Amino acid sequence: MDLNKNLKITNDIDNTKVGTYKVKYQVTDESNNKKEAYRTVKVLEEAKANTIYLTFDDGPRAGTTDKILDVLKSRNVKATFFVTNNGPDELIKRIVSEGHSIGIHTATHNYAYIYASIDNYFDDLEIVRNRINTLTGVNTNLIRFPGGSSNTISKKYKEGIMSELVKETVSRGYQYYDWNIDSNDSYSSKDKEKIYNNVINNLHHERANIILMHDVKIATSEVIDKIIDYGLSNGYNFEPLTSSTMLVKQKVNN
Numbered sequence: 001m002d003l004n005k006n007l008k009i010t011n012d013i014d015n016t017k018v019g020t021y022k023v024k025y026q027v028t029d030e031s032n033n034k035k036e037a038y039r040t041v042k043v044l045e046e047a048k049a050n051t052i053y054l055t056f057d058d059g060p061r062a063g064t065t066d067k068i069l070d071v072l073k074s075r076n077v078k079a080t081f082f083v084t085n086n087g088p089d090e091l092i093k094r095i096v097s098e099g100h101s102i103g104i105h106t107a108t109h110n111y112a113y114i115y116a117s118i119d120n121y122f123d124d125l126e127i128v129r130n131r132i133n134t135l136t137g138v139n140t141n142l143i144r145f146p147g148g149s150s151n152t153i154s155k156k157y158k159e160g161i162m163s164e165l166v167k168e169t170v171s172r173g174y175q176y177y178d179w180n181i182d183s184n185d186s187y188s189s190k191d192k193e194k195i196y197n198n199v200i201n202n203l204h205h206e207r208a209n210i211i212l213m214h215d216v217k218i219a220t221s222e223v224i225d226k227i228i229d230y231g232l233s234n235g236y237n238f239e240p241l242t243s244s245t246m247l248v249k250q251k252v253n254n
Contacts, residue, residue, distance in 0.1 A: 046246045047208030051237045054079035054224075055179065057105050057144060059215035060087035060095070067221040069094055075228050078240040080177075081215065082144040084109065085127055089135050096136040101240035103142030103177070104128045114146060115154035115161050118168055141174045141243055148178045148212075150250035162254040170247075177241055178250040179212035185220045192223040200230050209236070210248050 006028045026036050047053065054072075059065040060083060069091070072079055081095050082105035095102050106114060107127035114124050125143065133139050145165065147153055154161045169176055181202045185195045195213075203209050213220050231238060241248075 045244050047248055049207050050205045051208050051239050052231045053210045053241055056213050056215035057082045059083055060091035061216040062088050064218055064221040065091050065215045068215050068224050071225045073098060077228055077238040080241045085131060092135045096138055101242055102132055102140055105144050106146045109146055111153050112157055115157040121165055143174050143176045148250055150253050152253050155254040162252050166252055175247055177248045179210045181209055181211045183211060183213045185214050185217045190219055192219045195219055196223050196226055199227050
């Protein structure tokens with residue numbers, strides 16, 4: 001029997017409208033017995049041109065994250081925080097209550113553990129997901145890989161682990177986000193002017209600008225207002241990443 005001739009596919013997908021849709025597969029054999037299966041399909045929105053997406057990793061941290069939140073609130077700007085298992089619970093709650101997007105970074109930031117196996121990665125991820133959910137009621141599916149999906153340090157611990165993880169995270173319903181502008185605040189952590197220039201010199205109106213920053217850095221907390229001021233003064237919009245935003249990917253190198 002040619003099953004393709006007896007396969008009926010129906011769906012309500014609207015490619016022009018962001019949302020979650022179901023695809024129904026129905027196959028009928030020669031005795032008119034029917035089997036059905038379903039698949040969920042998400043239509044996502046591309047990150048928007050002329051927009052700045054401020055994203056912060058490694059927090060929260062008392063003394064820096066709270067200062068960044070103060071600035072964001074005063075400028076009415078929303079951002080995205082990929083958090084860890086560190087820092088005060090109150091700052092996790094504040095991120096959500098003030099309308100920012102919250103995602104998962106890592107519980108341990110221990111590359112040797114996280115990238116040793118698929119199970120280790122998800123065990124680490126679940127710690128932070130559970131923390132966020134317990135504190136805020138948000139069951140986030142936004143993630144950022146430690147080092148980004150393009151990192152090569154993972155190769156030291158397991159060959160091909162990133163190639164496996166980018167597929168496995170998506171299959172489990174997570175959405176991962178890299179960046180196309182690195183503030184380099186990890187390496188210029190005390191040089192506000194370098195951080196500022198690394199950001200503004202790489203902004204482009206014709207694309208989405210996803211900026212990697214770290215809310216555990218003092219200099220970042222001190223320069224963020226100046227970066228926002230530049231963006232607003234030069235006609236950029238600011239938005240957070242959400243579960244409706246299409247994945248922002250770098251090239252996987254392991």
